[in-house]
Amino acid sequence: MNRVIQRLVPGILGALVMLAGTTQAQDVLIRGAKVYTETERGTLENADVLVRNGRIAEVGKGLASGAGVTVIEARGRPLTPGLFGGITALGIEEVSLEPSTVDSSTVYEEARGTAFEPRPEFDVTPAFNPDSVAIGVNRVEGITFAMVAPTALPDGTMFGGQGAVARLDGRTDAFAAASRTLFVDLGASATASSGKSRAAQFMLLEQATRETQPAKPLRDGDARLLTPTGREVLARYLAGGRIAFSVDRAADIRQVLAYSERNGVHPVIIGGAQAWQVAALLAKSHVPVVLDPFLDLPGSFDQLGASLENATRLHQAGVPITFTNFSMPTHAAHKVRHAAGLAVAHGLPWDAALAALTTTPAQVFGLGTELGRIAPGYSADLVLWSGDPLEVTTVAEQVWIEGRSQSMRSRQTELRDRYRPATTPSKP
């Protein structure tokens, strides 16, 4: 009995820490780590990282701790920047099949009775719940930032709406303005929402684009696709913003690139199952691809060329790549780490795989001077690992976001400790 109580007490304390959110901002010296800087300095063995006021202050050997600095002995363990969790619905989707907990999509047809109403102004970020347990579950796995993206429903609009990158430490102002992205779904998965034809998708995309151009004013009586707000929003993204196109087929990727070039858009390809077939073209335009390295089967006719070597071939061609997990993008966003390891098993250089989870996504989504590196001036988003950071048997032992040590407990660890075999008799 005593034993049970003793074992339960840390669990209760852990819960309190968890409820209190992150601990106080602190200055930290992480000593003797294998530091993956993601800079030209490369990987430093037995190095120290000094964090002051939430930022990396210094990276090197034999750094002094100073007063008020918490010292962590890394004992040679790997230290990486916090990882990117991919394109997720973290904070806007608690239980996927419970509509009352899901805010990632919008459909307007019922109200208007029209078949197609693009709403680029739909923005998921006000619905973000930083306390979602799915965030905690992923944070303890080393995921410190992720794209929180809208989802275009099959019966909705191909303009999914706007999302942004969230920092996953429970803060309410989680989003950085520079990461704002407009999402557009093309190809087989979105045809029902946009004329049931790929051709109609591009027709509507061009039409919406023209509506934003003052040089081509609309006359009274012209049918308009966008609301006035929608036109403003789309115009912003066309004037140097970032548009992420969910698209798999090589032919459709070519159309996206042509559209983007015509209209001065900075595209990001999401999915890109057949992207390796147009790798040279993507590299030439420096268009990044967010892909799922697990994808190797033709889930649809748009993915006939799906390959475990997609990441490797794109990287070899010079295309910036980052990862997402399509099978369970939100609750198991952390599976991007497994995916990165798998890409390595299929030819991607190890360093390129870690870059695809750190510095590359930070750069792709406009946060390249803030996140993704262990270098002076960068936000101290760090993960100390039990072993090889890409290995499936490795776990995150400590996570910091902006220098704050994060609770390593989640709702899952609470359940684990309640039912741990050594302490809990069976409850039939």
Place this chain on the structure above:
Amino acid sequence: MAALAFCAYAADAPYSSTYQAHPGPPTVIRNATVLDGTGRRLDGADVLIRDGKVVAVGPGLDAGDAAVVDAKGRWVTPGLIDVHSHLGVYASPGVNASQDGNEATDPVTAGVWAEHSVWPQDPGFATALAGGVTTLQVLPGSANLIGGRGVTLRNVPATTYQAMKFPGAPQGLKMACGENPKRVYGSRKAAPSTRMGNVAGYRQAFADAQDYQHQQEKYERDLAAYESKQGKDKDKDKDKDAERPEPPKRDLRLETLVAAMKGELQVHIHCYRADEMVTMLDLAREFNFRIAAFHHGVEAYKIADRLAQEGVCGALWSDWWGFKMEAYDGIWENLAFVDAPANGCAIVHSDDADGIQRLNQDAAKGMSRGQRAGLDIPPERAIRWITSNPARALGIADRVGTLEPGKMADVVVWNGNPFSVYALPDLVYVDGAVALDRKAPPKPPASDFLLGQPTGGAR
């Protein structure tokens, strides 16, 4: 010997296996780290296979003229087994024409057989083989309370499902708890729309099956009595008035449920919540059938001791959770906690064409999380989750799942420790013949569907 018996398929029952093992030369795999599936680990050991069977496992085997595979630095395991796949019934590509996994037209469709939906050209079979999977059970989906019969397949390229069917393996019976059936039918304003409706649905179906069984037995008694009377009266005047008893009309639904109650089918139940699994154990007690495994079992860790006592396996994922309420309590340690009690039977299952390619890595996750929770789970123990334990749940443990002498020579030679993200099968043997050689992938692809498509060669 067994293989020869199966050659006589033409005379066998309809729908039975026509599988024939490919002949492979005698082979010895030398100097490997062997996880034999029984819980043993042998370092620097050899595996000798001949005539499609495992002959011996141990150091320095005398192998005669057997072909030698140098496996120094590599690991060897039994071929992997997945108890829960929808390959062939939800094939790639996922077009309308291939949605063949759920006969979602009635909550009890016990009369349907998954094998009659299997499309052998599904490209997913080949990618599963590249992940070391040599045997798999293809099940109907979980839309229905009682979805139909599952089939256990050998993972070999074939033009018909009969040529993949595991000779002599019992069929499965797929049932489903919880949200799926009540959502599918409840949304149509049909029964069941609640969990209590689910349970009433199973009970009525099995009660009908009991009645059907009584009618069958009565018919058999009456027939025996009739024939006995006719036989006895052979030399006298026959009882001209006695009518030969009419057999009751065959009912495929109830036939399946009777077979389950007679123990002829392995019962596999899709069930997430701990309380619902225990309700299903009561159902099994009421109608006197045995449950082989709960599938998905996201809360199985809450009743691990009870499952072990009842001898019921938990077929689980390592890290799926949260996609619906009944999956909200998923934890990484589920596999390890279900494995922990004496007679605990943890299984890693896939349920999808992606996961089946990496059962070893799902097991690695469950193993390492269990270790961190304080449980002693070495690789030689965790390998059972993807070899001998699924073989037990499928009722084929006497033939596959371990590298014991006499077992079918389904063997995987890994490029290193299989519990690693970098692990890949170098060689996969099915019945002692090389079914996959990573250095020489099949070109063109095995699936007819992929022929002439812009697949770019490598998957």
